[in-house]
Amino acid sequence: AAFPRQTPYRPAPLASLPRVLDPDEYNESLEKRQAQAERLAIRARLKLQYQLQLNNPHSAELIEDPAMLRWTYARTSNIYPNFRPTPKTSLLGALFGIGPFFFWWYVLKADRVSLLTRHVQL
Structure with a gap:
C-alpha cells in the first residue's frame, strides 16, 4: 500500500512555522556551523578540565562546578525571578x-x- 501524497506544509495565519519544519534549521551556514564547533570545543575542554580536577586523587583544594554555583545562586539569592x-x-x-x-x-x-x-x- 502506497502512502497518500502529502501536501506541502503551510503555516496557519496565527501560528508560526514549527522549528522542525523550518528549512533553515537544517541548511545551516558555514559561520553558524563553525560557531557551533567552537562552542563544542570549549565545552569539551571545560569538561575535560573538570573531570581531571574531579578525579585527581592528590587534590587538596575545593573543586567549584560553575553550573552548581549558578544553580545555587538562582535558587537562593536570586529568588524573585524564580518565584511565580x-x-x-x-x-x-x-x-x-x-x-x-x-x-x-x-x-x-x-x-x-x-x-x-x-x-x-x-
Missing part, C-alpha cells in the same frame, strides 16, 4: 505571614478573658 505568584503561594504567604499574629492575639485574649472571669467569680 499563584493562589497557593499567596495563601501560604498569608497563612505564614499574618497567621501567627492572629494565633497569638487569640491565645492572649483567651488567657486574659479567662483570668478576668476567674477574678470576677471570686
Whole structure:
C-alpha cells in the first residue's frame, strides 16, 4: 500500500512555522556551523578540565562546578525571578505571614478573658 501524497506544509495565519519544519534549521551556514564547533570545543575542554580536577586523587583544594554555583545562586539569592505568584503561594504567604499574629492575639485574649472571669467569680 502506497502512502497518500502529502501536501506541502503551510503555516496557519496565527501560528508560526514549527522549528522542525523550518528549512533553515537544517541548511545551516558555514559561520553558524563553525560557531557551533567552537562552542563544542570549549565545552569539551571545560569538561575535560573538570573531570581531571574531579578525579585527581592528590587534590587538596575545593573543586567549584560553575553550573552548581549558578544553580545555587538562582535558587537562593536570586529568588524573585524564580518565584511565580499563584493562589497557593499567596495563601501560604498569608497563612505564614499574618497567621501567627492572629494565633497569638487569640491565645492572649483567651488567657486574659479567662483570668478576668476567674477574678470576677471570686
